[in-house]
Amino acid sequence: MREPRATTAHAVRTDQAADRWLWLLTFALVGCGLIMVFSASQALAYVQHGFTLYYFLRQALFAGLGLTAMVVLARYDYHRLRQHAPLLAAAAALLMLLVLVPGLGISVNGARRWFSLGPLSAFQPSELGKLAFAVYLAHWVAKRGDRLRSLADGFLPLAIMLAFVLGVLMLQRDLGTAMITCSIFIAVYFAGGGRKGHLLLLMALLLAAFFLLITFESYRSQRLGAFLDPFKDPLGVGFQSSQGLLALGSGGLTGVGLGHSIQKYSWLPAAHTDFIFAIVGEETGLLGTTALLGAFTLLGIRGYRVAMRAADRFGMALATGITTWIVFQALLNMGTVTDTIPVTGVPLPFISYGGSALAICMAAIGVLLNISRQGSDQPHLRRRLDATLDLGRRHRRSPVPGARRRSSVQR
Numbered sequence: 001m002r003e004p005r006a007t008t009a010h011a012v013r014t015d016q017a018a019d020r021w022l023w024l025l026t027f028a029l030v031g032c033g034l035i036m037v038f039s040a041s042q043a044l045a046y047v048q049h050g051f052t053l054y055y056f057l058r059q060a061l062f063a064g065l066g067l068t069a070m071v072v073l074a075r076y077d078y079h080r081l082r083q084h085a086p087l088l089a090a091a092a093a094l095l096m097l098l099v100l101v102p103g104l105g106i107s108v109n110g111a112r113r114w115f116s117l118g119p120l121s122a123f124q125p126s127e128l129g130k131l132a133f134a135v136y137l138a139h140w141v142a143k144r145g146d147r148l149r150s151l152a153d154g155f156l157p158l159a160i161m162l163a164f165v166l167g168v169l170m171l172q173r174d175l176g177t178a179m180i181t182c183s184i185f186i187a188v189y190f191a192g193g194g195r196k197g198h199l200l201l202l203m204a205l206l207l208a209a210f211f212l213l214i215t216f217e218s219y220r221s222q223r224l225g226a227f228l229d230p231f232k233d234p235l236g237v238g239f240q241s242s243q244g245l246l247a248l249g250s251g252g253l254t255g256v257g258l259g260h261s262i263q264k265y266s267w268l269p270a271a272h273t274d275f276i277f278a279i280v281g282e283e284t285g286l287l288g289t290t291a292l293l294g295a296f297t298l299l300g301i302r303g304y305r306v307a308m309r310a311a312d313r314f315g316m317a318l319a320t321g322i323t324t325w326i327v328f329q330a331l332l333n334m335g336t337v338t339d340t341i342p343v344t345g346v347p348l349p350f351i352s353y354g355g356s357a358l359a360i361c362m363a364a365i366g367v368l369l370n371i372s373r374q375g376s377d378q379p380h381l382r383r384r385l386d387a388t389l390d391l392g393r394r395h396r397r398s399p400v401p402g403a404r405r406r407s408s409v410q411r
Helices: 020-049 054-075 078-083 085-098 125-149 151-171 175-191 196-215 218-228 239-251 276-308 313-337 355-373 379-392 401-410
Strands: 105-108 111-116
Touching (some): 020 054, 078 125, 078 355, 085 151, 111 125, 125 313, 313 355
Antiparallel strands (some): 105 111
């Protein structure tokens, strides 16, 4: 079945305003991130560079670059990205390979994931890969159409692409980004109409692969032990997790106040990056962490709403991939800090210090905003899209069992 093309003025309103909630949530999260980066990094910045605003100013610079990219992409027709999708994915994959070359990539704590940008910051190609792969996969599932449900034409090519990307990320020793990349692949495949049986098979294979990776890497096994009991070795492998929990616990209901954290004074490692959520909890308490969790939850709701109202299969798959990436990464980071899951080493989107991560997340929101601008509330178009996309439901059955029973009784 051919994908419906919504090109008439009655089908798609390309001049409608983008989702205002997405604008508001993005500005709120970026603003919160700048405040928390300033608070969490000032002690470390003074010790390392003799200037308390060192990390804050760099984060503000990349926030400005990200804002520019977000505004531009919010006005740039996302369908044009589809023309460049293979090139974007190939460029991201090439950069992820080049970062492994000694002399090109820089190594930090045994992991080689970054290119040096001189005095400004470091660039992590896998951050660009998240957006590039989301665009390419959305293009790929839209191009596949009904063949996506085939084992040979749908599932196997997807599994091969994912295996290649995961192999590169494992060479970089980046399990956290590998998990996020898997979420993007799974979300786009499901949104495109992939079979549930194939999806379950893929998830089972990934779980087995991650189990083996954790088992055969000593430092990952140590992290798993620290997750099970972070206070068993609070001065060794469990130091970061235990200090993060102490920071969250000391915040209480309302926190100790902005700027008054104790853990940021060299007690909590990565206080301004991967564990910044612990500083949020310490300084703003349960109220602050709940508000932050609520903001990401609302961002997910609005993002999936954009996906459901997208004008075509490509837009729906792309919006689903972007939303899943950002929300899943946020939950992964929060789960790490609260010791709900083992330490994975991923930043909190929009909040953690990291220039390339912040700018690319904001650029992705710009794409999401453009999809919302071109979305449609027209009932006839929604029926046509549902008939084509099917969203994984066989024979387009009603998702409400009661409705089917009532209609059968009336007949």
